[in-house]
Amino acid sequence: MNMNLQSSNSPYQDRLRQPLVLAVDDNEDNLQLLAQLLVLLECSHITATDGHTAVLMAQNYQPNLILLDMMLPDLDGIEVVSRLKQDPETMDIPIIAVTAMARLEDQQRFLLAGCKEYIKKPYIIEELEATIRRCLA
Template identity: 50%
Template sequence: MYLTNSFISNGRKQYSQQPLVLAVEDHEDSLLLISYALESLGCRFICQKDSSATVLVAKEYQPDLIMLDILLPTLNGLEVVRQLKQEALTKDIPVVAVTALATRENQKAIMGAGFDEYLCKPYMIEELEAVIQKILSGNFYRNSAYQLCQE
């Protein structure tokens, strides 16, 4: 599955109306949570552990949203978002920072780097879903992962 450098669910963007989300996270548990939430919301997704290929993947697949950790081993999320915002093919893709950096100064620097939203770890699955729905307008909503866990 997505335990390799990247995993793509349900094919490429042009074959579906479902939103495509690129999630870049180096911790497997966090990737699992994000992928579970995305699947429950009816999204297709690409999961990546290596941030060095993020810009290339974003250019090729044109995701509707990028969820990007900040503290990544190869390229940090701040550098990745700067590169994304400089590329014509990726500059308009919304990018959500998903990070443990929680101070006001950190949040200000992160948002100043070009991120569209900020989600602080640890987060509740409802918070993750709310950010995804806000950015993607919620047109695709099926069941929330939180509701599925309650059943």
């Protein structure tokens, strides 16, 4: 049986060949910007606007990468990372901290918590793209 995934528009089949990225931000404009960038990078994406939803989506969808805003309305990013790193189902998913907190101490805190990389807001698109590509490689 010869299956040509290229000719199908099935979202499931698209996900078979595209990495899935979970973008988490409580700001809709930031989420839209991330979603547009992920489409350009040929990634499938899902989004969450709070920490509890982010943890559930990571557990349910097993994304290849998580872009995580560190200041969320319910759980802060450190707590989200902690919950994901304690769960055998999600502990190996790379997480990029995406935040306006730009002090060196903040950056070190996020990396120590388990984030693989750190991106400052406002984004430099080329830097964000390079970081996403590096984490998905």
